[in-house]
Amino acid sequence: MRRALALVLLAAACTSTSPRTAAGPTPTVPTPTPTVTSPVASPRATGFPSCTTYRAADPRRPVLTADVTVRGRKVAGTERIVFTPDLAVGQLVFRLWAAAPVPSRYGGRQAVTSVEVNGAPRASTRPSPTVLRIPWSGPAGTPVTIELGFTLTLPVGADERWGNRGSTSWFASGMPLLAWESGHGWDVEPATTQFAEASTSEEMRLDRLTVHHAAGLTVLATGGTMSRTATTLVTSAPSVRDVAVAVGRFRIALVNGPVPVTVGVTPGLADDPAEIARETAAYLRGHIARFGPFPYQHVVIAVLPDISGGIEYPGAILLSTRQDKDATLSHELGHQWFYGLVGDDQARDPWLDEAFATYSEALERGTASSYTSVLRLPRSVRGKTGLPMTYWEGRPGYYQGVYVQGAGALLRARARDPRRFDAQLRCYIAHNAHRIATPADVARDLPLAVAELRRVGALRG
Ligand SMILES: [Zn+2]
Structure with a gap:
């Protein structure tokens, strides 16, 4: 995620073109062609390990089945998760991120209306607005089935991943999110009021996500389309760590890039969905060439009101x-x-995704020099890239300290030996695919970056 305001320093480097309106409304979302992930082009012979095969997803990852009904600001749903912990557990923990302070301030609410474990009703507690605890003890390796009923009241004007404006509704991290981290346990870090994430979740097999909606609206959601009617969309995905849903009267465009790209634009916004879809396909080609195959069957983009930047x-x-x-x-x-x-644990190690995503954009758009000068950074954030969201809570400088400083370190390290750095980064991705990485994984798999990352405080010890 990033704030639009934070991009001011880069704006001069952008080639700006006037947005065009779409040729006309498209009544239904074209169904993306069923596809498997396109193989990445073989890296040029570099003499380094190519690491083009990702580590496989955990065969015992949680399995999620969910059913939600979206009516304006109101969402009602159920979810069923089959969870096989790799450590013994003394409780089950879900995060209710739509009840975090920022959406709550704008009228957002999240309630859990029923809890069943292995088919029997269970009591639960809510020690903080975003934490649901269910007493339960079980050994490692034994599956447990949890069924939750929940409701959301979407906030209005929150500048967040939950919202409603007119006929457009959206929510992501909107269903109770299993807060397990393999090999570690439950992640219960506090929510943040920054424009940022504090959530952590392992990948799940999305067996079936059913979204019910009013006729005349379309749904853009995580997962490949299994079926669609005038009022229902069903998706599934082999391995995803969370789910996003947007429902609205979108102007739709579909481009078959490296993977199918579907873009929907909310009525009243001037963006051209076809242009965004083409740009997306072009960016994907660059990222795929650097990092490896696109991890999902397709990508959907919802252009929404009341959000700055993207999520x-x-x-x-x-x-x-x-x-x-x-x-x-x-x-x-x-x-x-x-x-x-x-x-990554986005509360504990926010730099692990933000510094690398900023690095990605800098290489793809040729803006590396905007990030590599330490002297441009405020003194107050220097050396603080590796600090958690609890440090940044209530403090300025999160974007500069984590995104810019972290990306700058990666870019400076790469500049010394780009081919070797790229090869190491591909191996970092391949080795840590489908799991939650830590700074120690970066230190092990990306040794060329260690000195620079230590310098900015991303790696410690
Ligand atoms: Zn980001």
Whole structure:
């Protein structure tokens, strides 16, 4: 995620073109051609390991089935998760991110209306607005089935991943999110009031996401389309760590790029969905050549009101208007590898996805020099790239300290030996695909970056 205001320093480097309105409304979303991930072009012979094969997703990852009904600001749903912990557990924990302070301030609410574990009703507690605890003990390796009923009241004007404006509704991290981190346990870090994420989740097999909506609206959501009627969309995905849903009377465009790209623009916004779809395909080609195959079957982009910048989700991006005219679109697409494929604890190690996504956009758009000068950074943020969201809470400088400073370190390291750096980065991605990475993984797999990352405080010890 990034703030539009934070892009001011890059704006001069952008080639700005006037947005055009779409040729006309498209009544239905074209169904993306079923596809498998396009193989990445073989790296040129570099003499370095190519690492083009990603580590496989955990075969025992959680399995999610969800059903939601969207009516303006109101969302009602159920979700069923089959969870096989890799450590013994003494409780089950879900995060209710739509109840975080910022959406709450704008009228957002999230309630859990029913809890069942292995088919029996269970009591639960809510020690903070974003934490749901269910008493439950179980050994490692034993599946447990959790079924939750929930409701959302979407905020209005929150500049967030939850919102409603007219016929357009959107939510991401909107369903209770299993807060497990393999090998670690439950992640219960506090929410942040920054324009940022504090969520962590392992990948899940999205067995079935059903979205019910009013006739005349279309849905853009994480996952490949399984079926569609006038009032229902069903998607599924082999392995995603969260879900985004946008419902509205979108102007739609579809481009078959490296993967199918679907863009929907909210009525009243001037953005041209076909132009954004073409730009997306072009950015994807660059990212794929650098990092490896696109991690999902397709990508959907919803251009929305009341959001500044963009917010990344697996195979889905919520974007503000005109964000294809600056670095945001390329940045959010970079997150498909850094956050999406290679996950991180976004509260503990926000730089792990933000510095790399900013690095992605800088290389793709030729703006590296905007990030590499330490002297441009405020003194107050120097050496603080590796600090968690709890440090940045209530403090200025998050964007400069984490995004810019972190990307600058990566770019300076790459400049010394680009081919070797690119090879190491591909191996970092391949080794850490489908899991939650840590700074120690970067230190192990990307040794060329270690000195620079230590210098900016991203790696410690
Ligand atoms: Zn970001």
